[in-house]
């Protein structure tokens with residue numbers, strides 16, 4: 039909403055000039071759009087600088103403090119040698135610490151005392167504007183940022199706190215996103231001229247929220263890492279460009295479908311490709327022969343049975359499909375029943391099973407999904423709380439785990455030592471690993487190398503947190519605690535026995551195997567999935583132990599008697615669909631996405647109705663499959679796994695300072711825009727044909743005898759069609775419009791709101807004719823919602839349009855309403871100062887007035903109807919009233935309306951004249 043935000047332009051290699059822009063235009067809480075979509079960055083910067091000079095305010099270029107200069111030039115000078123910053127604890131003067139969240143702020147404030155003021159930024163203070171044109175490839179990839187209204191308040195608190203402060207310490211989360219938050223805050227404070235020249239600006243990172251680690255982090259301050267910021271910018275720009283360019287294309291070719299996003303598209307492709315494999319899967323029949331042997335002839339209650347399976351028949355080794363029919367199986371049964379058996383030999387094997395690696399984001403999400411049935415999103419939410427700090431029973435607050443977005447396996451030496459000594463204390467020294475176990479992973483960028491996820495204090499046992507944490511948080515903490523302990527423990531030893539049993543000439547051989555845990559090792563505290571298969575429940579465990587004992591007592595030549603023979607029919611199973619945990623694992627294996635993106639990827643796919651989750655299994659919806667097929671057909675790069683993985687590597691290279699980010703964007707954009715142009719010329723018929731070819735079996739499976747002849751006209755053929763109106767898909771007759779037969783409607787949009795709107799009218803809806811031009815007035819639906827259009831689409835004609843996406847019941851819009859809405863923008867007159875037109879425009883919530891690059895919202899006029907507003911427009915006068923300078927009065931109506939609850943600059947007053 040225009041009233042609530044200020045739109046800011048950033049050309050971040052040109053921060054000096056932009057600072058001047060902001061001095062001119064930005065005035066604290068007041069909403070101003072500082073960007074004209076038709077004006078390029080450079081000319082805007084020049085103009086703005088010029089006008090500020092005219093007003094006698096020189097741009098703040100001359101009085102650069104050294105500190106500011108490093109901040110300013112960071113976009114340009116990467117190799118600038120970083121001066122060591124002074125230690126920030128204890129503080130010699132007042133320090134302002136900025137973190138993301140209130141919780142984190144409270145906990146840290148408790149550690150640091152009065153010399154520090156810890157404030158939350160509530161996440162990002164600005165973000166890319168969510169509309170087209172926010173990333174501009176033709177303007178050196180400049181980006182338009184938007185500041186949500188709440189962020190102004192948070193920035194103001196920081197600004198106020200900085201008065202008299204010696205240090206500004208930016209301590210947002212220790213990753214690219216956190217680095218970007220810190221950078222945005224500095225940018226915004228610079229633009230508001232809130233960084234005085236004696237202020238030291240420093241970045242510190244807290245990998246864990248505990249008193250000692252926070253104090254030592256304050257003694258290792260650094261500058262903002264420009265490479266991390268660039269990697270963030272490149273990712274944002276890339277994702278934005280793909281989203282905002284694919285979405286309108288998708289909308290036109292596949293109504294109702296939005297772009298899934300860059301990483302999400304690759305994830306969707308994985309899910310849809312698997313579904314294709316399942317569709318195409320042909321089950322194969324095979325048979326198994328399973329028997330039980332007994333040491334004595336005939337069966338008795340006390341005798342031991344050895345379940346065995348057939349491995350050789352007729353002196354041939356069998357594979358899964360060797361016995362493919364009942365007839366074959368029966369023949370084998372007959373033969374076996376006539377034979378006598380003895381033990382051929384046995385083999386014992388000891389296997390060492392190493393403890394698992396410490397948790398990183400992906401493995402934590404997988405394990406929590408498998409063992410606790412948590413979604414990736416939920417796991418991250420709980421982990422964030424554990425990291426940020428929890429009020430403990432002794433009244434103190436502390437972060438319970440290290441930072442949860444990490445792909446580093448490293449555990450600090452000190453922590454590893456503590457873990458080992460607790461293992462020895464609780465489980466005995468024979469379970470503690472010989473020395474400290476170290477885990478490594480090749481990481482490209484040391485700056486991004488984090489520790490693995492572990493408890494901040496291993497002595498804080500899960501049992502001590504019962505009652506402090508809610509049930510699910512405690513479960514997650516327990517999982518993290520156990521895995522961390524396991525990592526410093528001895529391997530488990532597994533004893534396996536294998537006995538081969540055969541007839542006299544050994545042409546028929548069976549095998550019997552059993553395994554048991556000889557030494558639990560780490561499995562005393564942490565049970566991985568494989569361990570679970572070995573250590574079954576108590577009863578079965580005993581039985582298994584007995585089988586193990588019985589098998590190990592067998593010697594070669596011992597006679598054995600067949601007590602049971604079972605022939606079993608099987609069919610091969612299709613590959614299974616992904617669970618969330620399995621998909622995260624796959625994404626990680628392929629190098630798609632990063633610790634920060636797995637959870638959000640899952641969420642987006644579900645929010646867009648591309649994927650549904652049933653019993654923790656991900657099922658692609660037909661809509662998701664269409665989008666994925668469309669993208670892989672026309673934008674192969676977007677859905678290609680290896681391309682997406684390469685792009686992630688490129689982004690890692692940017693963050694390591696090895697790749698220049700704008701060059702990367704340029705390369706990509708050149709190719710991508712070519713695809714876009716090509717696809718915009720693809721006819722919807724081609725899309726229909728492509729989808730029909732790909733999903734034909736699925737689409738026409740409902741037809742009783744697979745005949746696609748139209749049952750209505752008996753001439754046409756049934757084909758897959760995309761509705762030209764609204765967002766539906768159906769199977770209909772190709773003789774349309776001669777034959778209007780529709781065999782089946784396919785679910786186009788599950789969105790109730792859209793569905794209910796679709797019922798009331800067919801779109802585009804002709805509302806009537808424009809009295810002046812006899813042009814049709816149409817109500818249409820587009821990627822950004824419903825809009826009105828004057829005249830039909832035709833070549834060389836740019837129809838006038840007005841968005842009605844904010845109107846809930848678009849079906850009720852009348853011709854009169856439409857004519858009214860289509861009148862805007864209306865020129866109210868020329869500005870007395872520069873003779874440029876002052877224009878009244880429709881805005882999302884009412885009206886706005888625009889003069890050159892400045893847009894000011896028109897306050898709500900109470901009951902004044904739309905029409906009256908316009909006639910009043912030129913007559914609006916601003917009166918600077920003594921009692922309340924922020925009111926203006928409309929003379930004729932004598933309506934007094936509050937313009938703003940915040941001060942306006944003279945400029946805005948004069949603008950409204």
Ligand SMILES: [Zn+2]
Pocket residue numbers: 748749750751752753754755771772773777778779
């Ligand atoms: Zn027909």
